[in-house]
Amino acid sequence: MAKKIGNVYDKSFPWLIVVPTLLFLGVFMYYPIFELFRQSFFDTHLAYNTSSFVGLNNYKDLFQDGIFKIALKNSVVIVLYIVPATLVLALFVALLLNTLTTVPREIFTPIYFLPVVTSMVAISVVWKWIYDPSFGLLNYIFSRLGLPQMKFISSGEQALGSIAVVQIWRDVGFYFVIFLAALKSIPRVLYEAAEIDGTNAFQRFRYVTVPMLRPTIIFVLIVSTMAAFKIFTPIQVMTDGGPGNATTVLVLYIIQTGIENMMIGYASAVSVVMFFFVMIITAVQWIFTQRKV
Amino acid sequence: MKKLLSIILVVLLATTFACGGGDDTSTSGGKEKKVTITYWAQASMPYPLVNEKLIEEFEAAYPNIKVEFETFPEYRTKTNTAFSTNTTPDVLQLYGGTMNHAKGGKVAAVPESIMSKAEIESIYYPASLANRLYDGAYYGLPIEINMEAPGLIVNNELVQAQGLEIPSAWIENNGPATWDELYEFARKLTIIEGGVMKQAGLGVHTGTESATFLSLIWQYGGDYRDPTNMKVDFTIPEAKQAAEFLLSLVDGDGLVHDKSFVGRLDGFNQTVVAMSIAAPWYAPAVEDSLGGDLDYQYFNLPPYVDGSDPYYVAEGGWGYVVSANSKQQESAWKFVKFMSDKANTEYFTGAVGAVPARKDTDVPDYDPSKGSVEKALAISQEVVEFGRDPGAYTMDTSQLIWTIVRQNLRPMMQGDLTVDEALTNMTNQGNKMIQDYLNRE
Numbered sequence: 158m159a160k161k162i163g164n165v166y167d168k169s170f171p172w173l174i175v176v177p178t179l180l181f182l183g184v185f186m187y188y189p190i191f192e193l194f195r196q197s198f199f200d201t202h203l204a205y206n207t208s209s210f211v212g213l214n215n216y217k218d219l220f221q222d223g224i225f226k227i228a229l230k231n232s233v234v235i236v237l238y239i240v241p242a243t244l245v246l247a248l249f250v251a252l253l254l255n256t257l258t259t260v261p262r263e264i265f266t267p268i269y270f271l272p273v274v275t276s277m278v279a280i281s282v283v284w285k286w287i288y289d290p291s292f293g294l295l296n297y298i299f300s301r302l303g304l305p306q307m308k309f310i311s312s313g314e315q316a317l318g319s320i321a322v323v324q325i326w327r328d329v330g331f332y333f334v335i336f337l338a339a340l341k342s343i344p345r346v347l348y349e350a351a352e353i354d355g356t357n358a359f360q361r362f363r364y365v366t367v368p369m370l371r372p373t374i375i376f377v378l379i380v381s382t383m384a385a386f387k388i389f390t391p392i393q394v395m396t397d398g399g400p401g402n403a404t405t406v407l408v409l410y411i412i413q414t415g416i417e418n419m420m421i422g423y424a425s426a427v428s429v430v431m432f433f434f435v436m437i438i439t440a441v442q443w444i445f446t447q448r449k450v
Numbered sequence: 451m452k453k454l455l456s457i458i459l460v461v462l463l464a465t466t467f468a469c470g471g472g473d474d475t476s477t478s479g480g481k482e483k484k485v486t487i488t489y490w491a492q493a494s495m496p497y498p499l500v501n502e503k504l505i506e507e508f509e510a511a512y513p514n515i516k517v518e519f520e521t522f523p524e525y526r527t528k529t530n531t532a533f534s535t536n537t538t539p540d541v542l543q544l545y546g547g548t549m550n551h552a553k554g555g556k557v558a559a560v561p562e563s564i565m566s567k568a569e570i571e572s573i574y575y576p577a578s579l580a581n582r583l584y585d586g587a588y589y590g591l592p593i594e595i596n597m598e599a600p601g602l603i604v605n606n607e608l609v610q611a612q613g614l615e616i617p618s619a620w621i622e623n624n625g626p627a628t629w630d631e632l633y634e635f636a637r638k639l640t641i642i643e644g645g646v647m648k649q650a651g652l653g654v655h656t657g658t659e660s661a662t663f664l665s666l667i668w669q670y671g672g673d674y675r676d677p678t679n680m681k682v683d684f685t686i687p688e689a690k691q692a693a694e695f696l697l698s699l700v701d702g703d704g705l706v707h708d709k710s711f712v713g714r715l716d717g718f719n720q721t722v723v724a725m726s727i728a729a730p731w732y733a734p735a736v737e738d739s740l741g742g743d744l745d746y747q748y749f750n751l752p753p754y755v756d757g758s759d760p761y762y763v764a765e766g767g768w769g770y771v772v773s774a775n776s777k778q779q780e781s782a783w784k785f786v787k788f789m790s791d792k793a794n795t796e797y798f799t800g801a802v803g804a805v806p807a808r809k810d811t812d813v814p815d816y817d818p819s820k821g822s823v824e825k826a827l828a829i830s831q832e833v834v835e836f837g838r839d840p841g842a843y844t845m846d847t848s849q850l851i852w853t854i855v856r857q858n859l860r861p862m863m864q865g866d867l868t869v870d871e872a873l874t875n876m877t878n879q880g881n882k883m884i885q886d887y888l889n890r891e
Contacts, residue, residue: 203534205554205890223875224857290710291648291722306646311710313864399656400710401861416527418849421534
């Protein structure tokens, strides 16, 4: 009898674990995604009870919408700023800390990690002051060093890059911890064997560290790309899409059209385009990183 | 016996349901039934406190109606999503137009029993009503008239730091007489060192510059609005003149506010913008930010264009609406009527620093020698006749001004769009918006 109960329990236990999770994901993720796709074919407006099927009209309008094109371009540009820089800097910091002994490493790790646990709104407010062209800390330092004054977030040319720096500064603290954990898991015996083979430090990095970190690099690359596409808080706090539309990105545009202007059908179409855009880029990254070294 | 008892019970139950059905404050055996209505307003101070005081007075005057009051920080997001899901309260404060909500069946028209159409039009300034009129009925009552941006705010400390004095004629006449006079003063207050602006003489960009742009079009004698109420046209010569005027203030040799300098209200609050084009609501915002000790002045702006009247954008700002799906319509409207009466409107607008939408409110006393919320509100009422509806017929003036015009004007002022490109975009996008709303069932 006890064995029978045990068998039933063994068989049902996975379901007990999986079903609530599936229900949660279904209600709070897959259904909203389905609804997002559905709404993108309707002219849904938050102030109206009814909406009409408009086919691909929202998508047609999108591709004639100058602000959408700017937002898409800005999203791509900020991803190109953030992802490679974050990857390289996080790996660099992890390699640096990996060379330290336990005590200094455990002192520096929380210092680098601190921005991650700080509110992005607070970070953005502080950086807004640092970037102030007339009274900010950076221009003060530049003036003391005899360097030319910069406009940072007040300049259409520099604003997106300036915001990317803030995001990179914060993200490095998160991704270096992942790299550090991965570095710790590489067996020492591989480095010892490489040393016996007469390799120098760069060769050991190139032929031992990088291949062993490959899954982690792929993970960081994909996750940081998706996160960079979703950048919103520093932009809303520091520039609200300006100057002009120089920092208007897709997420900001979705909020403006969907919530402020109540055109939720149109905003859904923007979201669907963003969804496919991120999916395609992630797929391309995945395919390219699957090649054997 | 059992049967008789059943009949008595059924009759009692039926009587109870009959008395409980229907709206609101119906009576049962002479005793009024207590009803509860829900009411939402924004969470930023002092709105909650002001509302709570008025609710207390309302509940004392109407003991059979209880008001459950809630505030939300992201108020616009909250109300817009609540309209979408039909979870709005009985009464809510809503900013700006209600025409789409009316067409969409989300809000109720003001019943004749509460206030007739003629009565509404006699009580309120026309500019505060235009964006609440749909299909011959008013959907909600305005609290305030939103003026963008007929004023001028001056930081007297920064003026004195330059060895200047605010001209006494400005204080006597509640503002400069001409644009040239103001511009000359602004140039003296503009500080540029090593090619970098350190102090703006007159805050122009970021904020309500789109409203200033519309004011300029009107003052040059043009109108982007269409007499047939079907389209907008920003490609008219007066719009180009207006755009070029704004550009001249933020770029080139005659600038008073560098296009890459901090925006006008932020800059004023950071004490790096000496004067700023302003609206009456700037006064409480500035006092809130800089404290009551700031030595400042508030004036009315002169017309930008010689010979013109000082036209500016005016429309209904915050107002009360009743949800169409409210089960307590009668009580909800009683509450709105109470909140909208003369005394309560005066109290509300005085406390939050808004210009009342009612014509019959008393103008607050003020000391002309210094800036104050009272002065900003009082002297703004002197120019209320020059306020123009920005185009309620477009169904969504917020989207027109604060999204379409702004999203093209700002890149133009930054040099990312040419004047012609910006004006053409505004026209095309504005007309598409109007068509979308007109075609919507």
